[in-house]
Amino acid sequence: MESPGAHRVIVLPTRCVPPGVLRVAPRLDVPSFVSESAGPPGTVRFTGLPDRMKDVEIWLPHNEHTELVALRSDAPVGPVPDRGRRVWLHHGSSISQGSNATSPTATWPVVAASLGDVDLVNLGFGGSALLDPFTARTMRDTRADLISVKIGINLVNADLMRLRAFTPAVHGFLDTIREGHPTTPLLVVSAIYCPIHEDTPGPGAFDLAALGTGQVRFRATGDPAERASGKLTLRVIRDELARITAQRAADDPNLHHLDGLDLYGEADLAELPLPDQLHPDTATHRRIAERFAKRVFSAAGPFAGHSS
Template identity: 70%
Template sequence: MTLDPVPTPATITVPITDDLVHGAIELERTARGLVPHRLPAWARAQCPDPQLAMAESQPSGVRLSMRTAATVIEIDALATRREYVGAPLRAAGRFDLVADGELVAWASPPGGETWIIDLTTGAAELRPGPAGTARFEDLPAGEKDVEIWLPYDEGVTLVGLRADAPVAPLPDRGRRTWLHHGSSISHGSAATHPTGTWPAVAARMAGVELVNLGLAGSALLDPFTARTMRDTPADLISVKLGINVVNQDLMRLRAFGPAVHGFLDTIREGHPITPLLVVSPILCPTHEHTPGPSAPDFSQMAEGRLRFVAVGDPADPTPGRLTLQVIRAELARIVAERAVDDPHLAYLDGREMYGVADHRLRPLPDDLHPDAETQLLMGERFAELAFRGPFAG
């Protein structure tokens, strides 16, 4: 269900037009409101995987962008949240408001529908709930560029937008568009708010427009993702590959190499000379030398701690079993060979974003994903390594 919007006195209703929404691949207009998607409908139709459906519908990197003198802005939104049986309640997702480049306010709308998920059985039940209002007030006076970043880890249906001054689409500031694809770590993993994911941190530091195709559990070299990237306008492109292929034990080395080539070939069909950066996995001791799959450890769920363990056997003699060490070597080889004929292709070892020394100081809390502080660190490092390196200019 949705609410009947009750405008605050002195606010005006603002239609949520396509040109106000940045960072989405597709916008779906439903009876409940506007749903941002990070994969197009034709791609979603090719893979009925519930994990992918959840990931692409969570608007990591998506924001409402506008030029306005408003000091009060209200967003009616229906959140789709998750609750895990036996675990503490998760915090509601945040809407971050950035004015002229500075994070100045945040809010979480009440209400929302909730998926009740039992990780031990895979059972899931949807509990309906109403839309709510995220209200921002006492914003800086005068005309300003405003970006409202949507929660990165819950579904969002935009129901209504109001402000106490006229709103216009954000003018073209001449910023380059950075298109990125990766796993749950790129999606945001344990960040505490939407501008705290490492791609958002890097994008804001570098002054670029972000389109984030970080898809939790779903960076699997899917052809439809490559075709989506091929067809998406971009000035800079990066792909962070490997960890999901290992922790789902998806393929062997024989398949992995050609799949990477095919993924890059497809992107190059639409972006033949765009700077393209291939990023290998960050350090993850769980899978450095041990193949997948990964499996959840529920023993500490009641305390709010879910951990992951590697089920594979490091002594497994099966030829071509993938570990992170094997994947990094293969990605480096592929990029080196392709770069002979593709001078706009580069490679970044993910351990430069999070490596051995970092793990000693900031171990991965669940043995797979970095925490909020490390997300910030990774964003700062990527901004330095990429935007002052292969993305410079």
């Protein structure tokens, strides 16, 4: 609950509720070999909070499937009034969801939103940023002042489509968003640097040799020669996204493009390697966030002072 001068309290649940079990197949494109077992319900208590009016933010785990069964309080609660901050709606892969970050407040979209002083609605879907029409419709129907879509890595490591299908799928995705947000600043972001998929198509797979040592690492199983037949790699997708957005921007001045290599490129790999060959760690999430905020929320950026 908030009143003038209210204080903000952020609480992060710890892993005191027994987790479920996730079993996955060696290949990422074999969903029938993925199974989940739910853990039992439990109670998380937050004690010792200040005895005054306050905003309370509860950050659920970003790397777990979490169902909120009930919320109880020993004092009156109410909705937070409109603070006047803009709403940023973002869609991306597990990197946007926050894989390998140490906490939900350390994921790059959350850090970037804090730096940009905006409220974040994060549609980061682990393994599922696949240009699905239902995702575009959800974004179309969600209130937002700023919108971004980060496209690339899941399409490659799922080996989902060829270049011939990719181009109209991107156009259709953006067309659907524009049905609900015709003039909202819309930023198309390509993938950050990922050496296993820069020039090698998917599908992606777990590195079984690394699993034998207790490590989780990924590898690409495609053949680089298959690019000639339309298989997607990150380099192919970046080039096509740049072409698509430049073409559309001629009639859509609020459409913008950001090369993911400007957020994390080949030169960053030596200093901040991807621990599993695919996902950034916490320090890299922060670097991505800081660069995103500087390029996008700054006075010269596409999200500077815009509101729908």
